[in-house]
């Protein structure tokens with residue numbers, strides 16, 4: 001796999017850093033998540049393929065152990081508020097001094113500088129600060145955050161993984177590590193570059209929810225079908241729009257022009273009425289094999305059985321029967337091989353990882369009996 005041989009220490013976080021770690025693990029990196037001790041369960045739902053070491057970082061000996069893990073690894077991924085790592089003496093300067101090849105990734109909401117750097121926040125705040133949230137939502141409604149996809153995952157976890165891969169690539173030439181300051185505000189904004197760079201085209205001149213791609217246009221929207229399901233329509237180009245009209249059993253001559261914005265509300269009413277006359281399945285039969293850009297809105301449970309997804313193996317079931325998306329993109333020679341077994345228990349690999357990182361058996365037992373480290377091998381064997 002592309003990242004085979006790369007060792008990553010991931011400090012346990014909420015959502016973006018775990019996703020970043022999972023991407024790296026899917027593509028072959030060895031990802032060791034450092035968890036807290038004495039917690040009943042992890043909140044990391046993106047733990048596929050990771051190992052877990054539990055350390056009490058409120059104890060200087062726990063911090064010293066973490067330091068040893070970090071300086072012997074390729075990447076450290078930390079999701080804390082600015083200053084937390086420095087307070088423990090594990091800031092980038094301290095660690096890079098000991099391992100100049102280390103890639104030190106800091107994944108935060110607001111970045112390492114600026115007046116918000118130390119403020120708490122979540123996806124919705126970062127998205128708001130990126131400018132993008134102001135554009136999301138239906139006409140005359142308040143801004144609407146699309147789950148926590150944009151800042152946490154696209155602008156946060158994924159961008160940070162991208163930064164790590166870039167830094168690894170650069171290190172292969174320079175031999176030097178570096179610090180990655182991954183701000184979710186900036187990552188989200190960058191993902192949204194199209195919004196800024198397409199303003200000159202007039203794509204966003206109208207209020208929120210009244211433009212071509214923000215649910216303003218009736219030919220770029222979702223519609224309810226007679227069985228209470230939904231259909232997605234993305235028929236922008238005239239030749240595709242024609243096929244949509246044909247499939248709906250309508251005649252262009254009876255309709256306003258596609259790009260007549262003032263007629264969009266009326267056109268939407270027509271589409272709504274027609275889509276409501278058949279089930280989702282019936283519409284799929286009408287549109288499959290055409291270029292009308294019409295697809296079913298599938299639920300998370302339905303994706304696995306859709307013939308297209310099945311043909312590509314786009315989703316898979318792990319050993320617990322849980323459905324997940326296959327890692328993307330697909331590399332021809334060194335594709336990702338996502339781990340199919342269950343997620344690690346907190347501290348499941350404490351003993352084996354510490355041993356691998358050069359701790360003596362007696363030292364390990366001492367750390368465990370002092371409660372500085374915690375091991376849950378037994379639980380894993382049950």
Ligand SMILES: C[C@H](CCC[C@@H](C)[C@H]1CC[C@H]2[C@@H]3[C@H](O)C[C@@H]4C[C@H](O)CC[C@]4(C)[C@H]3C[C@H](O)[C@]12C)C(=O)SCCNC(=O)CCNC(=O)[C@H](O)C(C)(C)COP(=O)(O)OP(=O)(O)OC[C@H]1O[C@@H](n2cnc3c(N)ncnc32)[C@H](O)[C@@H]1OP(=O)(O)O
Pocket residue numbers: 013014015016034035036037040041042043055056057058079080081082084087107108109119120121122123124148152
């Ligand atoms: C919208 C998303 C978030 C969605 C996540 C949800 C899915 C989950 C959020 C809450 C979960 C529930 C909850 O935990 C309660 C239940 C728990 C149960 O186990 C499971 C069910 C739960 C209901 C559970 C269910 C779900 O999992 C949840 C609902 C996001 O937007 S995530 C993005 C957040 N932002 C960032 O990541 C940006 C960077 N980070 C930050 O800004 C801050 O970290 C943050 C997120 C604001 C949190 O601030 P906080 O004050 O809590 O921490 P920090 O200042 O960063 O400092 C960390 C301190 O922790 C110490 N520490 C770290 N590791 C250890 C260790 N191994 N041992 C000891 N101590 C440790 C560290 O030293 C710091 O201590 P100090 O504060 O003293 O310096």
